[in-house]
Amino acid sequence: MLPELVWKAPQELPIPVDLQNALGGPPFLARALYQRGITTPAQAQAYLYPQLYQPASPAHLPDLEKAVDRLYSAIRAGETIGVWGDFDVDGQTATTLLVSALLQAGGKVQYYIPIRESESHGIQLQALKRFLAQGIDLLLTCDTGVSAHDAVNFAQATGVPVIITDHHALPPVLPGAFAVVNPQRLPADHPLQPLCGVGTAFKLVEALYDLIGQKQASQGFIDLAALGTVADVASLIADNRWLVQMGLSQIRQNPRPSLKQLCADSNINIQRFNEEHISFFIAPLLNAIGRLADANPMVEFLNADDPQLISVRSAELRGFNEKRKLLCDQVFTAALDQIERDPSLLEGPVLILHHPAWPGGVVGIVASRLVERYNRLVILLTGEDLLRGSGRSMEGVNLIQAISAQSALLKSFGGHPMAAGLSLEKENLPAFRRAINEFVLQSAALPLPPPTLSIDAFLKIPEINLDLAAQIDRLSPFGAGNPSLQFALANVKLLSHHKLGSGGDHIEAVVEDSDQNTLRVIWWQGGNYSLPRGRFDLAFTLRASDYRGAREIQAEWTHARPLETETIEIQQPLATVEWLDFRQDAEPLQSLQSLLAANSGWVVWKEGMQSPPPSGCFRHQLKPAAGLIVWNIPTSWEAFNQAMNTVSPQKVALFANPSSPDTLENYLKTLLSLIRYRVNHQNGQATVEELSAASGQPDGMVRLALDYLSARGVVQFRQKELDRYVLALQSDFAKVELFDLQQRLRDLYNEVKAYQSTYLNLPMNLFGSIQ
Template sequence: MRGGRWRVADGAVPEALGRAFPALMARILANRGIKNEIEAELFLAGDARLSSDPMLLPDIQPAMTRIYQAILSGERIVVYGDFDADGITATAIMVTGLKCLGADASPYIPHRLTEGYGLKTEALKKLAAEGMTLVISVDCGINAVDEIRAAAKIGLDVIITDHHLPGHEKPPAVAVIDPKRTDSKYPFTELSGAGVAFKVVEALFSGMGKPLPREHLLELTALGTIADIMPLTGENRYLVKEGLKHLNDHPSPGLTEIINLSRLRAGQLEAESISWQVAPRLNAAGRLNHAIAGYNLLTAASADEAMVLAAELEAQNIERQRLTLLYVNKARDKVMAEPLKSLLFIEDEECPQGILGLVAGRLSDEFYRPSIVVRLDGKLATASCRSIPGFNITEAIDRCGHLLCHYGGHAQAAGFSLKPQDLPELAALLGEIADRELAALDLQPVLQIDAEATLKELGGGLFQMLQSLAPFGEGNRPPLFVSRCVSVPDYRAIGAGGDHLKLRLTQGGVVWEGIAFRQAAEMKKILPDPLDIVYNLEMDRFNGRETLRLNIVDFAPSV
């Protein structure tokens, strides 16, 4: 983060919060848009009151009617998913739920390399030839207008469940369930694909008067929501909080194996460890091979089956890490070879398609620019995009829709494909859009800091109080504090290469232990002078010993 800007929240704290909570906690709650004690209690509880009625989802009634009809008549149902972790978990949720209701349901996840994202006419024809009569999409399909028209002509009914932004034309499906539809009455729009699938299954069980197998479905929903970097606010807060409980108590055989390979411990899983260690392993299947391996792991019935599948995913994840490093270095060299632009547009004929998004994400993080990485492959160019706050990459791509074959995504992540001969025009047009929209922005990352605090204020049970804000993730980051003029009477380098520093920090007679990961070289240039530090409070659990410490994410010399 060195070289970024610090922005300390300075909005007014509502009087009601100031009376009900200590000053730092009241400030943190206010920063999250909470206005009074009632809202605070609901946020901190994160319970079922945040869960909305699935019958408010658009088209839920015709979807239920068609699914019940298929179950009663013994039709063959196929759940058509996506190859990322959200799509895999959504597929597992829907297939598991349907089977529990007595449906003849099976999964179909397209191959990233040979088929690409979303509903494909050729795949639908193949499914119809195999005797499928009802297709339920999960985490895809909201813009598959032509494909659904083609499906109708071959006798396939389609129900769409998705969470991506709808296009200008609503697909002519039996039902189009997406909380982002402009006519949706569902009060929470930020469900993941897994979250939408869970709500549909919840409605189906409720309609048949059967108890929902909540535990396994909620752990899958939590995993998909975290992996897709959905905001952990509103209903997502409840879904993830409940899902993490089940993941920590008794995870399914497949997830148990992923947790073990990630060197995590059931009982101590948090949203951040799922995001950094579990989700990438599940994603690895679809990045380098076929994502059905991830689905099979999630639905494995025994520990022995799960162990074999998890070992395969682990090998793919190691290869994914190697390829990511290789192509990030190549892309970085290309960026550094010319003046830095508002938008980074990198072409590479060799970069594996499943790695494009990872490379774009690393470039965006390092250079703080929207980044697009394109693979040229014969008659088609395929791209993955990552962006920064203040630049909606999907909206930018939408303005270039006349040049594209397929596209879609979120504000911060998207993908598209087009004919290679249109690449120069597309690159120029997107560059102009970025130059115009980013001209007024200072293109360096901003640390949003919750409050300025003295080291003395960090005691008195504050850490336990902060834990009630969890689960932490997108939209609800761990609280960040800044403390000024902190002395460092003692420090030592740790780690294999001495890249990290362990510090003793003092201010006004109060002493804390601190850790600064990957900052040793820069920090040593300033020490022993006093520092201004930005940090989280965290519990270090090393060798079974718990130590509360400051995790320093940035620093500057004190003025």
């Protein structure tokens, strides 16, 4: 089930005329820049063209000049500099950048990236002791260290000064390192404040190379800064935006052999390389090895020019990434299983799940998926006695603040407002679950309002072309702080769709507007969600791509908003109809026979197979007649009114025989019997309308039940056209959407039951006023 989104229409803003004239292009471009705080032509030029942007001086970073002087002294004295990194892409690229830059500057360098499975994030003391034993004279961290008080104290006590470069949240007291270079020490509005780990490392190298008279040479590492910045989902504003713009340009013009190979493996045209290729192709590959194995070889790989080594390593990365996908799906399914068995887990604002066998390298990814699904904070933990895990938050709740408030129950923790890691003893888990839920309830404005989706412009399908995509691309790179422009189509319908990917994870759909113009749309990760029925508004992003090897428009599905249901007009004035009430009749069959014997102008409407009349027709078989006999209880007022419109009767006889089984479970058994019959006797061919009438439930219930039975692994179906299926039976069991589908089924089933109760008890004189 997709989370609720509240659409915000494009705002009318006082866009300066000179800004619009300087930009040109469609008006929504100037509006988007204005909303991002770009209000003058000069600001716009610097935003769009990186060569016109003036990046901030590295010297603005506290302790940076002190750190650079110490590194320069170490290089001149021949001291061994030990670079301590981290295993995510930010950490890998920061480590690679520092190692490469220091070696190129004439330094002696060793490096170490912790093994996630055994060490987790940070600087574990035993691993540090082994590293320092290699003759390290100066310890330089990247993307880590700002909370490593014990490790820093140990190193400095043994005579090894420590320079920390990090970007994570500052602790109440900084470690006693020689220098702590962290952009979080700057004011929130400083252009360097959003730097991530590799961005901070780049500014350090930029200053070092300026000191040794090679400032221009430092730009050779800017591709690594771009790669890590995008992968870490850093805010793409100010200097971060400039770093990524320049880095992407360098990758397109002069790519590292390793990146060139990864792009070739993913069929990416390197000359059109952009931030999306990092986010969806390159970063997952590099992250996979950091999550599941040893990321240290990535430093050599990213710097390599040996084709054989690059080929072997890139194949390893693809293998690790496939394993990562499988593990994510397994943990996600197991998490849903826990929630299905114990729905009370969803009662608080923080969902906390634990399983001793979950691989720690993927729990953060799965936590993000659960946040999207349940619109609440999520923490997933693994381990037997000492539990380790990751948490993810949503806008409006500071996760690291909520976790740090429970520090008395924790062994360690660290992170950001939106993502954090932690460890605790298993015996403290119940108390931690209670305490963090209470903290969030008291400190956050709950319940949080549903997230919003700001629409930048409503478009018409004929307006969508490569020229428009080129205009949109002027605002790239997109990401945090500079979100993709969101467009919308009004009043479209689904023309066709099919699933993409080996597991059917994605959907390619074709939508059609009221003028029969069509647009192909890709819905990434949409394979497990229900598609909208009827007419709807579609929100989407738009870019040009080389999908299928040709330059073309790529529209990507964001959200669908159903149109308000139109009121059904009753063609026959119901007040003139003669109503006959047999709903409480003890002998309904006898009364039916009497009606039919007295008058041949009746048509009998039947629903379901529970108590069929001797003769009759389903809703889609009805035709005009003088009289309508409603034999079974209808499933909704809409179905009732449609029948009245079709038949246009002068007389209506109301009976109240059951149309479907008395429980949801029995209804599903009935539907399975109908499917089995279709498979065995009609080659699996069926329409939603036929299954709906035969099972005595609304069309929406049938669609939802088919999705549910498919998720259970009981039924397979493919859609030949809208609402026409080819069905098959299977025995595998899968549980991807099970819990949500089951709950939605039960809710809809209860709605039908509530309507049928109203039908049974409504006074006859009110039937004529039903709309």
